[in-house]
Amino acid sequence: LKENFAAGLIELTPFDGTHPFIDPMTGSGTIAIEAALKAKNVAPGIWRKFAFDNFDWFDKKLHPELVEKAKAQEKQDHAPILASDIDQSILEIANVNAHNAGVLQDIKFKQVAVKDFSTDLENGVIIANPPYGKRLKDREAAEKIYEEMGQTLRRLSSFSQYYLTSDPQFEKYFGAKATKKRKFYNGNLRTDYYQYWANKR
Incomplete structure (x- = not known):
């Protein structure tokens, strides 16, 4: 994702730095970095x-x-910002990017697969840009990841959750119908932004 696109996705959420933020499939860290910049104003x-x-x-x-x-x-103080990914090599790139943006100390990076993700935090925001599976050979892998996301992340019902993907079957594999979805173009690729609003505790 480009930085301005990631920042725009965050603007469509309630995130303001006073409650936790999670990117469980952070890749090169763009979404988490933009969240940290917003949290720090x-x-x-x-x-x-x-x-x-x-x-x-x-x-x-x-x-x-x-x-x-x-x-x-x-601002220097804000709620926790967590960014995780299964790939340690890409997390190292995310760390460099966060350092270059001046927010390395503001993000907790961790290597963990989305199916193994867990947290005790509550009442926050989750944003993820999972694999789209556009190529035929990647589709089954992407659908499996959507299922794992649903099994792991649906439990975090106090979090408002936002997922960007071009797969029109995302809700089916995630296991829940979105509260709302919005259409975007990520470059020339049509995507949907699936929004699952929180049940605050």
Whole structure:
């Protein structure tokens, strides 16, 4: 996922950093990193250089002043953010990405398959971008993962859960009908964002 797409997925959830966040299939960590940035109230694009900085009519002091103002509004304390994946090698990439984004200390990475995932946390948000199984040989593996997700994650009923996939049969294999779903395009690929709203404890 691109960073802005992942950030948009998070914006469609109640997550604000005051309750736990879980990405149980984190891959390179994009969703968890964007969640950490939101939890810390880091302004989008705060590290970027912009072309207008070099315009001769632009006040050179204005941009740095606004950056400092934004940094002053950042937060250090937030609820736990967990990111797990079955593949240790890709978790190492996720760690590097989190370090580069300045949020490595804000995310707890762990190697674990989704079928073995467990947590004592409650009343949070789960977002995952599981494999789509677009190729015929990958479809059965993806469907098996959806079943494992359902068996493991449906139990976490106090969490609002959000899953992005292009498989129109996701609900069947997950084992529950979504509260709501929204259509998106991930690049040129049509996907659905399956939303399962929480039963708060």
